Amino acid sequence: MGSATAAAASAAAAAAAAEEEEASRRAAAPAVRGGGVSSSTLTSTTALQPYCAKSLPSSVLDRHLEGQANRLLPSGSPKVVVRMLANTRKAFFVPAQVRATFAVDAAGSSPPPTIAYTAKTVGVFQELDGVWVLCFVLMVHEYGADAPLANRGRVYISYLDSVPFMRPCHARTALFQGVLHAYLNCSRRRGFTKAHLWVCAPGEGSQSLFLQRPPHQKTPDQKGLEAWYGNMASGAVAAGIATDFTDFVSDFFSDATALR
Numbered sequence: 627m628g629s630a631t632a633a634a635a636s637a638a639a640a641a642a643a644a645e646e647e648e649a650s651r652r653a654a655a656p657a658v659r660g661g662g663v664s665s666s667t668l669t670s671t672t673a674l675q676p677y678c679a680k681s682l683p684s685s686v687l688d689r690h691l692e693g694q695a696n697r698l699l700p701s702g703s704p705k706v707v708v709r710m711l712a713n714t715r716k717a718f719f720v721p722a723q724v725r726a727t728f729a730v731d732a733a734g735s736s737p738p739p740t741i742a743y744t745a746k747t748v749g750v751f752q753e754l755d756g757v758w759v760l761c762f763v764l765m766v767h768e769y770g771a772d773a774p775l776a777n778r779g780r781v782y783i784s785y786l787d788s789v790p791f792m793r794p795c796h797a798r799t800a801l802f803q804g805v806l807h808a809y810l811n812c813s814r815r816r817g818f819t820k821a822h823l824w825v826c827a828p829g830e831g832s833q834s835l836f837l838q839r840p841p842h843q844k845t846p847d848q849k850g851l852e853a854w855y856g857n858m859a860s861g862a863v864a865a866g867i868a869t870d871f872t873d874f875v876s877d878f879f880s881d882a883t884a885l886r
Contacts (some may be wrong), residue, residue, distance in 0.1 A: 677752035679707040680759045687748070687754075687812055694808035695750065698801050703794055704752050706761075708805070712747035716767075730776050741777055744768040750805060752792055761792040765807065768818070781813050783823035787835035790843050797871055803858040811867045821868075827851045842885045 637787040692708035699706070716742040726738045750762035765785040769777040783806070792798050810821055828834055845856065859871040 658854075677758055679709060679753075682707075682709040682711075685710050685713075687746075687809075690812050691750075691805050691808045694804050698804045698829065700794060701795055703797065704754065706792075706801070707751045707753075707758075709717050709749055709751070710746060711749045711763075712745065714745050715718055715742065716745050717742045730774055732855065737776075738774055741769070741774060742772055743777075748805075748809070750792075750801075754791060754793060759791050760789075761798075762786070762788040762805065764805065765835070766809070768813070779817060779819045781810075781818050781821045782823065784837055789839050799854075803861060806858055807862050807865060807867055810862055811865075814867060823855065825852050825855050 676731065688708050688710055691707065695706050695708060719740055720737045725739065728737060729735060730737050744767070746766050746768065748764040748766075749760050750764075751758050752761055755758075764783070767782040767784055769780045769782070771778065773780075786802075786806075788798070789803060790798065792801065813821065825848075826851075827846055859868065862868040863870060
């Protein structure tokens with residue numbers, strides 16, 4: 627009985643020691659809740675790196691646009707960082723009815739079933755009070771040498787959107803138009819010959835690229851938007867980036883009587 631009692635006591639002591647060791651190990655390990663490390667553990671054990679626009683990969687286009695944008699900012703203003711956020715090859719599928727109705731040349735050839743292009747998204751960031759803020763986004767479609775003749779060598783400004791957080795506020799228009807000028811100039815140097823954009827004012831309360839915007843931001847009407855793009859295009863001509871600019875109606879429907 628004495629030896630059995632001693633063996634039992636020894637086993638109990640060993641089990642208690644093992645349990646204590648396991649408890650210590652669990653206390654030292656990061657607490658996991660819901661499949662991730664708890665915020666309290668991260669705060670004490672990991673130095674979190676803040677998001678930084680400068681750490682995003684850069685390109686020749688980024689540097690060209692960024693240099694132009696910062697030259698337009700008043701002295702002492704926070705510098706902006708420009709980055710290309712997307713650069714992907716895509717294809718537009720031409721509807722069968724369009725292919726059956728329209729021709730792409732004098733011989734009457736039908737449009738191809740697909741038209742390839744490169745979609746690019748450019749973002750303009752500014753560090754405000756220690757936080758990097760995305761203030762402006764530009765989305766473009768580029769039709770290169772592999773596109774049909776009617777599309778070849780053209781760029782299409784698909785979307786642009788902004789929020790009124792850039793500082794100083796009065797420099798926003800000049801800077802955003804300057805970014806467009808820099809993009810058009812870069813496209814011209816790369817061999818593109820024409821640029822297109824669709825001027826259509828958003829409806830009240832509608833969202834474009836930014837899902838939310840401050841209540842005080844005004845929505846431009848059609849007349850104001852046309853004036854904004856007209857000033858941008860005039861500036862491109864004055865800078866020698868473009869030779870002229872026109873509109874779709876003037877180019878293709880100048881004879882109004884033919885439409886009646």
